[in-house]
Amino acid sequence: MERFDFNYAPFDYLNNSERILLQKSVNIAFFHDDETIIKPEEPIEFLYVVMKGLVKEIGADGEMVSLYRTHDTFEARGLIEGISHHQFIVEEEALVYTIPKAVVLEIIDANPRFGAYCYASVADKFASLSNTKNESEFESLFTAKVRDAYRNNPTWLEGSDKVFHAAEVLKERKTKSALVRHEDKVGVFTESAFRDMVIAGASSDEPVYKWSAFDLIAADIDDFVFNALLKMMSYRIQRVVVTENGTPVGTLEQIDVLAYLSNHSHLVAQRLERAKTIDELVDIAGQMTDSIRLLRSNGVRAPQLAQLMQVLNTSLFEKAWRILAPTDLYENSCLIVMGSEGRGEQILKTDQDNALILGEGVDIDLATETAEKFSETLTKLGYPPCPGKIMVNNPQWRKTLPEFKKMVSGWCVSPSGESMMNLAIFIDAKAVAGDISMLAEVKAHLQKVMINDVGMLMSFARAVDQFDSQSKGFFPQLLKRGQSEKMDIKKMGQFPVVHGIRALSLEARIEETNTFERIHHLVRLKVIDESLGKDVAEALNYIMDLRLTANLAVLDGGKTGEAPNQLDFDSLSTLERDLLKDALQVVKRFKNVIRHHFHITS
Amino acid sequence: MFKRFLRGRERKKLTNPDYDFLFDDVHDELVSFDCETTSLDVKEAEILSIGAVKIRDNQVLASESFYVLVKPENPMEAANISVHGLRPKDLSDGIPVEEAVKQLLAFIGGRELVGYYLEYDVAMINKFLKPMIGIKLPNKQTDVSSLYHRWQGKENIHDSYVDLRLDSMCKKLGLNDLPRHDALNDSINVALMYLLLKRRLGLR
Numbered sequence A: 001m002e003r004f005d006f007n008y009a010p011f012d013y014l015n016n017s018e019r020i021l022l023q024k025s026v027n028i029a030f031f032h033d034d035e036t037i038i039k040p041e042e043p044i045e046f047l048y049v050v051m052k053g054l055v056k057e058i059g060a061d062g063e064m065v066s067l068y069r070t071h072d073t074f075e076a077r078g079l080i081e082g083i084s085h086h087q088f089i090v091e092e093e094a095l096v097y098t099i100p101k102a103v104v105l106e107i108i109d110a111n112p113r114f115g116a117y118c119y120a121s122v123a124d125k126f127a128s129l130s131n132t133k134n135e136s137e138f139e140s141l142f143t144a145k146v147r148d149a150y151r152n153n154p155t156w157l158e159g160s161d162k163v164f165h166a167a168e169v170l171k172e173r174k175t176k177s178a179l180v181r182h183e184d185k186v187g188v189f190t191e192s193a194f195r196d197m198v199i200a201g202a203s204s205d206e207p208v209y210k211w212s213a214f215d216l217i218a219a220d221i222d223d224f225v226f227n228a229l230l231k232m233m234s235y236r237i238q239r240v241v242v243t244e245n246g247t248p249v250g251t252l253e254q255i256d257v258l259a260y261l262s263n264h265s266h267l268v269a270q271r272l273e274r275a276k277t278i279d280e281l282v283d284i285a286g287q288m289t290d291s292i293r294l295l296r297s298n299g300v301r302a303p304q305l306a307q308l309m310q311v312l313n314t315s316l317f318e319k320a321w322r323i324l325a326p327t328d329l330y331e332n333s334c335l336i337v338m339g340s341e342g343r344g345e346q347i348l349k350t351d352q353d354n355a356l357i358l359g360e361g362v363d364i365d366l367a368t369e370t371a372e373k374f375s376e377t378l379t380k381l382g383y384p385p386c387p388g389k390i391m392v393n394n395p396q397w398r399k400t401l402p403e404f405k406k407m408v409s410g411w412c413v414s415p416s417g418e419s420m421m422n423l424a425i426f427i428d429a430k431a432v433a434g435d436i437s438m439l440a441e442v443k444a445h446l447q448k449v450m451i452n453d454v455g456m457l458m459s460f461a462r463a464v465d466q467f468d469s470q471s472k473g474f475f476p477q478l479l480k481r482g483q484s485e486k487m488d489i490k491k492m493g494q495f496p497v498v499h500g501i502r503a504l505s506l507e508a509r510i511e512e513t514n515t516f517e518r519i520h521h522l523v524r525l526k527v528i529d530e531s532l533g534k535d536v537a538e539a540l541n542y543i544m545d546l547r548l549t550a551n552l553a554v555l556d557g558g559k560t561g562e563a564p565n566q567l568d569f570d571s572l573s574t575l576e577r578d579l580l581k582d583a584l585q586v587v588k589r590f591k592n593v594i595r596h597h598f599h600i601t602s
Numbered sequence B: 001m002f003k004r005f006l007r008g009r010e011r012k013k014l015t016n017p018d019y020d021f022l023f024d025d026v027h028d029e030l031v032s033f034d035c036e037t038t039s040l041d042v043k044e045a046e047i048l049s050i051g052a053v054k055i056r057d058n059q060v061l062a063s064e065s066f067y068v069l070v071k072p073e074n075p076m077e078a079a080n081i082s083v084h085g086l087r088p089k090d091l092s093d094g095i096p097v098e099e100a101v102k103q104l105l106a107f108i109g110g111r112e113l114v115g116y117y118l119e120y121d122v123a124m125i126n127k128f129l130k131p132m133i134g135i136k137l138p139n140k141q142t143d144v145s146s147l148y149h150r151w152q153g154k155e156n157i158h159d160s161y162v163d164l165r166l167d168s169m170c171k172k173l174g175l176n177d178l179p180r181h182d183a184l185n186d187s188i189n190v191a192l193m194y195l196l197l198k199r200r201l202g203l204r
Helices: A016-025 A076-081 A101-110 A112-119 A122-131 A135-143 A163-173 A192-200 A225-235 A254-262 A265-274 A278-297 A302-324 A327-331 A339-343 A364-380 A401-413 A417-427 A437-449 A454-465 A468-472 A474-479 A489-508 A515-524 A530-556 A574-597 B002-013 B017-023 B078-084 B097-108 B118-133 B144-155 B166-172 B183-200
Strands: A027-031 A036-038 A046-058 A064-068 A087-100 A156-158 A177-182 A185-190 A218-220 A239-244 A247-253 A333-337 A354-358 A398-400 A430-434 A486-488 A566-568 B029-037 B047-056 B059-069 B112-115 B141-143
Touching: A016 A087, A016 A101, A027 B183, A036 A046, A046 A076, A046 A101, A064 A574, A076 A101, A076 A112, A087 A101, A087 B183, A101 A112, A156 A163, A163 A177, A163 A192, A177 A247, A185 A192, A185 A239, A218 A225, A225 A239, A225 A254, A247 A254, A265 A278, A265 A302, A278 A302, A278 A364, A278 A530, A302 A333, A302 A364, A302 A430, A302 A530, A327 A333, A327 A364, A327 A430, A333 A339, A333 A437, A339 A430, A354 A364, A354 A401, A354 A437, A364 A398, A398 A401, A401 A417, A401 A437, A417 A454, A417 A489, A430 A437, A454 A489, A454 A574, A486 A489, A489 A515, A489 A530, A489 A574, A515 A530, A530 A566, A530 A574, B002 B017, B029 B097, B029 B118, B029 B183, B047 B097, B047 B183, B059 B097, B059 B183, B097 B118, B112 B118, B112 B183, B118 B141, B141 B144, B144 B166, B144 B183, B166 B183
Parallel strands: A156 A177, A218 A239, A354 A398, B029 B112, B112 B141
Antiparallel strands: A027 A087, A027 B059, A036 A087, A046 A064, A046 A087, A177 A185, A239 A247, A333 A354, A333 A430, A486 A566, B029 B047, B047 B059
């Protein structure tokens, strides 16, 4: 006979006797519209759980900081600390369960998981969320098929080929084994053959078939990867031959299995390395989105995914540029990516923010023509053109080294909104191809021109408030009936953190471009204290996760025309909503730190 | 005046002075209560369980609730079992009905009673109470269905028909997804309805 619903966090952590204890002590209070449940600075005697209705939380500055609805819990932290600095007011007639403080404390004592939830700093809560996703990783180990993980273009050798030739082919194809055709039989020639040959003192002129194994151990293409792995383990071998209807079609290496399970993108990287044409690149770029989905479903979190994508994108851009640009241009220029791509925080292909620094004496016309082709190519690869035209085909972002330096110092002396935005994008720049020393030179130049320019730094940092009208409106926005409950997670959550950290990093002359690395560095330099750094990093981490989920949902729905970064509040679970609220609180706290630090007055 | 006179007369009929506390007014608390019975005919029905919960200010004190199972004197009919979900086995641990009524009286004391079609539940209790102590329940009584009727009357003046089925009322008040059909849960639901309706009618 349960009156209290124990099916959601943190109450689903309770064991039977704890449930009975809670059940026995819980009361239900009824509050009418606009009634205050908790006054600020008032001792808190209960943990509240909303049964029906809507309760809003008002911060010390009078702004609404959170909204609680059915199954939401408040005010655990206040209960433990004794008082809450915030006010809790009923927005819509509310029935709330009230659990007495003594009971909550008793359960906390006995149940560390429940306690952790109540006590948890923001960072810890996020970490506990990510742990719950581990199960799906195992799932993929058991469900992956050989077809998904094997290499489908095996290297073939004739049995009569000389071992020396085999060595050359393996090196060129960057592979550790080849299939060998010899007298109607198929064998496999592997790297370990070379070891055996050296030991035997054999000549590299010998035919390959003499050193190949013909008693093949094979796995069918539709078999489970797991079974193939078992075969490798029981025969103590590094690879199996993959057969389709009994015919060898490729090989599956242990390393491929590991790559597939831990990181499907390893294969993408290999293919990228081998690619020789733009068409191949288009194919690979398409595969990258599949990789993201797979890794995501395996529980890999957004920031790690973003870093991985940065590695892949970098080689994709490098490869495309190398294919398009004549050698002289390639060597005398520096291709850079900026903004989120430069920071390593772009996961899905949202836009192309790039620029080209040209060495003096390059053929300008040729550079112009190649840059045009490059921007077109990126569009083909799935990167939508940047709405702000921050692309190499825009002459403003394709300049010789001296001109580029001039442009950068120009931004610093005239701190208009546009130049501050350009500066912000440029600060995150990362060289991906060509002479990378050119970017370093421009960045060094930037450091020189902006020495101790407090006014400029202030105008730069001011942008943390850019979308403030919206963030002020977030929770109140949810109160408006009939409106879709969506928020721009990028503008409200991600941008203020990224930009605030960027401003602090610019001031502290930190070279890292990745926001998480910048945060670590800022904490090391004691520019921000450790707990704030930790909270900000975790909040950003979580916000990036939510943003990725929202954007993948748009992709999956085939609704590419829909505005990106729109988070549907209703689709979140109670725990996710709880964490989002915490994350947004951290963002708010951080924005205040930035305003204070740069003396921004609003 | 008249009510006080009647109460005074009832008090004199009380055969067991131990129950004089039923006449002690408790001003700041009420009790919502509900009985599960074998039929709707007071004469033949048997009580199977009694649930009750206290109400204070704006709170339903679920932590101060009352629930007993009663051992029926006659075998139960299968049709009933499916309604209240209480099998003969569940009731074998029940207490005799007189004992259950005594415990209920101790729980409610002089508090005002709240219920849904309370008249019936009170009549069921009185059936056993009168032979025990010579009087009927003297407590003040409020029926949520009459509060609801008043509220609906205010809401739609032109439509005189008011659906007073418990399910319809719960639905209208937004309480339809709470667990039901257990005397204690029903009494908690009725208590919640009482708080909601009191508020909507602007009563203190």
